[in-house]
Amino acid sequence: MLTAAELEALRVSLIVAAESVACSLPLAIAIAWLLVRARFAGRPLLDAFVHLPLVLPPVVVGYLLLLAFGVRGPIGAWLHASFGIRLAFTTAGAALATAVMSFPLMVRAIRLSLEGVHPGLEEAARTLGAGQIDRFLSVTLPLMAPGILAGAVTAFAAGLGEFGAVITFAANIPGATRTLPLALYTAIQSPDGDVAAARLAALSFALGLAGLVAAELLARRLRARLGP
Template sequence: MDTGLTAEEWQAVRLSLDVALRSVAVSLLPAIGVALLLARGRFPGRSLLDALVHLPLVVPPVVTGWLLLLLFGVRGPIGAPLHDWFGIRLVFSTGGAALATAVMSFPLIVRSVRLGLEGVDPGLEAAARTLGAGRLDRFLTVTLPLMAPGILAGAVTAFAAGLGEFGAVITFASNIPGETQTLPLAIYSATQTPGGEAMAARLAILSFGLAIGGLLLAEFIARRMHLLLGRG
């Protein structure tokens, strides 16, 4: 069946899905840890950490990409050891595109997980403690299942947002077809190409559909999980 997309366009779609999925895989566990720290922790500098975590939401994505370039470039304080010692080069690579996307979507997961965690009734954890459950047992059997809707909704929302990330990716990973040219970058390239309006329109419609589908899926998962846990 003819889908109307060329091989190059499908390549951009597949790369976008790959980058978004890898970005969520990279950021999910750290985001859960940070959300726990911000929701339950009481320590000096907590407000500063909260601000730093949400910084990618308020600064221009190009600035985030530029900072990543300084840190993870082949001469950067993190990128140089990775390249020299392990042969890992993130800049201008698919891995770099996933890293930039992960940084941009990280606050979305943290916010969602934190909201889910703040909705957990402390009385349930206290009851488990009186029954002899240790801290790890309480987390695995009480806290984690109750915050699961926030985790899943945050992961799906971050995935959907990752499909549309542009500024940080193009700054840090560039716009290399087959390597870092995700769907938004392919749309940008099409708009800069004479006669590329039809391609841009096809990809824009597809991007819109994927974003809407991701957001609807996040809402569906959250509602289903709340119902399963008896909180809907």
């Protein structure tokens, strides 16, 4: 049904999106917690910084990543020298670019769910003998679950389609960084790629829709478990 090239693009897309979600989720929960529960001077700045990828052109994000994580960038050079990890022009790099781009979506969803957790429940847990980490894991986190899930699925669905930052930072390498939108772009560039482009577009459309519907259904089930 799908051609080998399409399957490969689908596989790369799924891997990139999954890796990006897996890496950014813990950080997104931590940042959301800081933004909701912590009181510190730089909070508005952090808030703005997290949301930057929403308003910056993706090419700019990709370019900045290249500056920082490129082979000659300060972080990239250190990673390469210390661990032999190369991010630019690799699948991991595509995942990093995708993670940065979808990070604000994830933080927003998680933050919203954390704002819905009554701090009084954490107080109650406290009087029952639960320390800070204990009550976060046993009370706060389970109550945030619907939001975390929604954020993760939305970020995953968005990550499948990230284009600008990925092509800038990780290039368009078949089998490594050529995700669905990059394959689609390549098809459009070639003179007889009309059919291929249409098929890839339809695939992207179906994936995105399925992701959003799945997110909604899961969140609804979780919410039902928590009660009104």
